Amino acid sequence: MSKTLRCHLAAALVSAAIGLAPASHAAITDGLVVHLPFDDTFNDATGRGNHGTPVVVEDADVVDPTLPGFVSGGAIGSHALRLTLGQYVTLGSPSDLHFGPDVDFSVAFWVKGDPGAWTSDPSFFSNKAWASGGNLGWIIAAQGNGGWKWNWRASDFGRRDTPNLAVIATGGWRHIAVTHNRQGNAVFYLDGVPIGAEIPIVDDGDIDNFDTVYNIGNDGTGGYGFNNDRGARFLDVQMDDFGVWRRALSAGEVAEIYGAGLQGYNLASTAQAGAFFQNLAPAPGAVDAPASPIIRGEIQAGASAISADSVRLLLNGTAVAAEVTQAGGVTSVRYAVPSLVPAGSVHTVRIEARDAANIEVVQEWSFTVANYQTLPASLARPLDSRGSPGLLFRSVWASFGSLANTIARAEAQLAGTLIDPATEEPYFDDAEPGPINGFYAVDVINFEQAAQNAGNFPGDQAFPGLPEMDVNNFSTEALAWLELAPGFYRLGVNSDDGFELRTGAPPRDVLDGIRIGAFDGGRGAADSLMDIVVTEAGLYPIRLIHFEGTGGASCELFSVDVATGDKILVNNLGDSRAIKAYQTSVGAPSLPFTRSVSPAPGSTGVRENDPITVTIVDGSAQVNTSGIQLRVNGVDVTPTRSRDGNVSTVNYVPSPLLPSDSQVTATVIYGDGSNTKTQSWTFTTQPPSQPPAIVGHWDFNGNLGATVGFPLEYSSAAAQAASQFGTTESFGIPGIGGQTLQVLRFAGASARDIHYTMRHNAAPNGDGRLVNLWTLILDLHFPENGSGSWFSFGQIDNLDNTNDGELFVNFADRDGDGIPDGGIGIGGQYTNVEDFETYIQRGSWHRIAFAVDKTNDNDFGEAVLSKFIDGKPFQNQLRGNTQLDGRHALRDRLLLFADEDGESQVVFVGSIQIRNYKMTDAEIAALGGPSATGIPINTAVINPPAPVDDVELAATIAGNQLTLTWTGGSGTFQVQRRAAFGEGTWTTVGTTTDRTFTTEVTGDAAFYRIAQ
Known part of the structure; x- marks a missing residue:
């Protein structure tokens, strides 16, 4: 008789795992100290007596308090735990759950919830007071978007947090596992495979909190989301097959628990499971598969061995010639796609096999190829044109002022065209220029402003040209030629704050260069990954700019080994896998390039009279400055042209003014006798000016x-x-x-x-x-x-x-009465020392402005x-x-x-x-203060632009009577009204000669003006 075991993983449900060793069936229960199968009982199946006790919170929101119970048809076994509003299960504080400063431990469980099954961030399992992530203890918590996360705060180190790891409230069963190696990392798993970055916890200290207990479904206090009114609550969630180990499970063991669970075997019975799949690649649901993916899967045999001759791999419904190998009960299937596949394309994989008992096992999944860019082969320089190893790097620094945290600011600052409003001249550069035309030669990009470790790699150095200290308002530029063979590459930049990585001929051209990746704004040290494909071997030019606003500052340039996930600094000479970089390509043509333009490409809010400025740098030949042309929306204009050394500047003050609230296209044309460039960019002008008004009310x-x-x-x-x-x-x-x-x-x-x-x-x-x-x-x-x-x-x-x-309330006991008062502000300024009564008081309504x-x-x-x-x-x-x-x-x-x-x-x-x-x-x-009728919307003092010099208009309201008064002008005045600002027709409501007019207020809001 033929039987079939099918494991179909929906694309959204699973993340990548590769290279995991198969687990030993006999070892799964080693170190298991809590096992709650939740099969209509809260008892611990390990025999260690760590039973659960059902609890319901006493809170006014829990209208019908009942203890948690069970529902039939769990992920595994006959039943599952069901938690609704206010319900949780406590394990107390048994010695088996005291992990101290050095005991490894792991937690695994199944969870099921529909979208909206919880609000905010309630706790799946925790021993801490979750009102603050900085409190002692740890937690696996839900997230408000249906996701989950982990937080950790041990005795000797600050809090550690994952981001939101994945959305799990999808209506089906999901498996979560977290392992803690106290001499290594915390590792996170979803549906049997690792997810997110591992987090180091070595030497963090004691994780036990003896003021709390361990709870399933609430934090260690048992009151989170209720008595502190933060609204973090499970509304309807199921959990099943909950386990805690006093050791760190291996990745293979987590995969085995998940695979056995799919067949209905709980974590203590994985040895009874049939064959199951593990280590699928590209990962089911992956959206960043390489352009030439290697498709892999492993079949862990059950009671009967897998027949190698029965294995088939189908890609997009077509059987392909896959490599099949067997060792130690594991059948490995591998197929390397022989050609590039389109960026962003979706592919389906199916692996079929039979065991010696003629039971068929089938695995189906899909993945999406990364949205990679193909570098033009025309950019490649011959490999024998390598210059000196390394990269060129420079910094520019405005030691005074407060600069925008944008790519446009960085480009202007690097070009020397960023204007200081205090002096109306370009900001002075306080950085020390390097010896190579202002650049320094560096081996790698791994910098932090105070030479403290940040990002992915240790050994950070201070930014060249800047003091080794906390500095703000600086930008940096790195130039290099990367040695690239044909293939797929994943590049990465870890930056604090933003960056842009470009290539081009030359890459310093802000209009012709090709953007590989960017982060345009402020952030803490974080990764951005970018995918490229190279079709011809050679040296390819790159330009990396980085910028800092305030606070921390760091930058790293690296590649990622897509097979292992390892990150490798570009030009790390100590790692044979590193991409090599060179300062120059010998014999590369020196072409003219556009160094900066203003307004910046893609910018918005441009004023109608903002000048259009272009700076152009000579190549080996001099640009014909007088012949530079400029067009605005296709029309030739006459700019001013000037030259300073090897830089030509073109400037045009719009006349007539640029159209408001419109996209404008600017075009520059220039040449040096041998090369001619025509380049265009767009920007958007701001809307017309508005009269003072209420523009939003809710x-x-x-x-x-x-x-x-x-x-x-x-x-x-x-x-x-x-x-x-x-x-x-x-x-x-x-x-x-x-x-x-x-x-x-x-x-x-x-x-x-x-x-x-x-x-x-x-x-x-x-x-x-x-x-x-x-x-x-x-x-x-x-x-x-x-x-x-x-x-x-x-x-x-x-x-x-x-x-x-940008604006906060800070509650603190400033007057010593034991009651926190709320001060408002930013940057540490939250006090009003003259009058404590003006502070925000909990339990009272306030009008804050x-x-x-x-x-x-x-x-x-x-x-x-x-x-x-x-x-x-x-x-x-x-x-x-x-x-x-x-x-x-x-x-x-x-x-x-x-x-x-x-x-x-x-x-x-x-x-x-x-x-x-x-x-x-x-x-x-x-x-005044708050009102049950809301903030008034008919008491605005409106002073629109006056049609006559020296006219000032004011408005007051008494009851439903609006009185307008004004100064300036003479003769007969028309009082005009319009219901909505910015549109509609002005209607004359009366005339007067004595600069005052009273009318009845009608409707919610209106706008008035005086005309002659």
């Missing part, structure tokens, strides 16, 4: 809809899961002035992707490219039983949300962040005189309540408003 009447402007948007499914709508009464919190109001409950930004996107509709202002003048007003309530020291109001300058937010002026054209003579609580000034926080378009200037959207590392907590929101100007202290005082 009242949360059951949704994110807008009263004025655009609706707020959920950033992710996790953000939606963290949001609840109701009333102050339904949530059991106080109303305002005895009145109930509709509110939004936000559970907190426990992950980077949990926030709201605010498209504020404000146009750039303050003579900058961003919104430099604005006011944000919020009616908020932090619950009395809430916890946490921080809450981020939003992310402004980094729309990838990879660094701190931030009024921002990033220009220097104000009473302070520098940028200012004015902060208010309930209409009272809290503090004017001065931000320096070089802040235009800086950190607190709004981009085209604001990430409301976002923070990159969970500095957040539960908050209730009644009303939010944003204006495109900085309100005065008097205007904010007039708004």
Whole structure:
């Protein structure tokens, strides 16, 4: 009789694992100290007595408290544990779970949940107080987007965290395992294969926390998500076959537990399992397979050996000639795809085999080839043109000022064209130039500003040309020729902050070069991986730029061995696998190139009168400066042209002005007698200037809809899961002035992707490219039983949300009464020493306002962040005189309540408003404290651009009567009204000659102007 065992792995469910040794069946239970099969019992199957005890949290939100129980049809066996709201299982604190500073241990279990099965980051298994990741202990936790993560804080080292490892709330059973080698790394597995980067835990110290216990389904306190009101809760989750070992399982053992589980055998019975597959490559669901993939799989035999003659491998439905080998009960199948496959293409694999008992085993999966770039063969120089080994490297540094964290800034700074607004001249370069035309010769790119280890590789050196210290506002440039044979390469850059890697002829040309990869913004040290294909052997030119804003700074250039995952520094002469680099290619032509352009390619918010500037560097022949042509939107214009040494500069001040809110194409044409280049780039101009107005208002009447402007948007499914709508009464919190109001409950930004996107509709202002003048007003309530020291109001300058937010509440006991008070601000300025009553108090509603002026054209003579609580000034926080378009200037959207590392907590929101100007202290005082009817939207003092010199317009409201008064002008004035700013028809509502006019307020908002 023929039987078939099929293992079909959906593409989204499994990550890569290769090269794992098969496990020894007899060894799986070695060191097993807890085994909870959850087959209608909480008993420990190891015989060691580490039984579970069901618990339900006592909390007002748990309306019908019942102990956790079981459901039939688990992942393995007859039943599985089911956890709903407030339920968990405690293991207590048995000696078997005391791992101290040096005991290896592992945890494995199956879990099942639909999308939305939990909110925020509840605990699967933990011994720590998870209210802070910095508390002693460790945890395997869920994530708000349906994912999972790990956190670790031992006695002798700071916290360690994985990112969100993978989404697992997919409706099916998933297997999680984490192993801890105390003299090595923590390793993470999903569905039998490693996932994410290993994290070193050697010498971290004691991991035991004797103030807590071990719990399944909650943290070590048993109260996380409830009595601290953070909203982290399992709503309906199943778990099965839970095990803890006092040793680190091998990768092969984890694969065996998973494979046996697919056949219905629990972790103590893997020896009874039939044949199963392991070590599949490319990994099922992989999206970064090489361009010429090697397809592999291993079949671990069960009771009967696999027949080698029966093995077939099908690629995209077609049988191929695969190599089959057998050793030690493992049948290995391998097929190297003989040619390049298209970038981004999807492929299916099927392996079939039969064992000696004629039982067929089948494995099917799919993978996607990386979106690689093919380097043009025309870039290759002969291998015998190698110059001196190494790379050329230089730094430029502005020791004063605050520079944007962008590629465009770095290019301008490297070109010497970045203008210091304080002097209206290019920033002075404080870096020490190198001896080779300003460059230094270096062996590898492995730099950290203070020569401290960062990123992937030890032995960091300080950046050449910079002092060995914490320096800010610098950019670097590396040039090299890489020796590449035909094939697929995975390159990597680890950077803090951003970078760009290019090739081209030459790669320094900002318009003709080919971008291989980039990160355009600020971040901590992190990897970016890029895939390329080379079709012809040779030396290929590259250019790597790196830039730093503030804080840490580091950069590494490396390749990745796609077979092993090993990272290897480019030109590491001590590693034979390293890509070799050379400073020059002997005899390479020296061609002219475009060193910089302004506005930058792809830039937005360009002003209508911003000059268009191009700098061009000579090659071996001199560029004909007087013959350089410039076109704007296809029309020839007449620029000014100049030369300084080997650099030609072309500058054009638009006349007529550039069209507003439009994409503009600029074209430059130049030559040196032998070479002619025609290059184009595009940028987008900013919208027309706006009159001062309320540009966004939200009242949360059951949704994110807008009263004025655009609706707020959920950033992710996790953000939606963290949001609840109701009333102050339904949530059991106080109303305002005895009145109930509709509110939004936000559970907190426990992950980077949990926030709201605010498209504020404000146009750039303050003579900058961003919104430099604005006011944000919020009616908020932090619950009395809430916890946490921080809450981020939003992310402004980094729309990838990879660094701190820009505005915070900091709760601290500043007046010594034992009750934390909430101060607002940024950069350590959270106090108002004159009046403790103006602080935010938990359990009370407050109206919080931030009024921002990033220009220097104000009473302070520098940028200012004015902060208010309930209409009272809290503090004017001065931000320096070089802040235009800086950190607190709004981009085209604001990430409301976002923070990159969970500095957040539960908050209730009644009303939010944003204006495109900085309100005065008097205007904010007039708004007063919070109101059950929300923030007023018909009391704005509007001062639109006057049609007559020296006219000033003001507005006041009494009841439903609006009185307008103005100065300047004479004769008969027309008072005109429009319902929406920026569009619609102005309607005359009356005329007067005495510079005052009173009319009845109708509708939610209106805009008025005076005309003659």
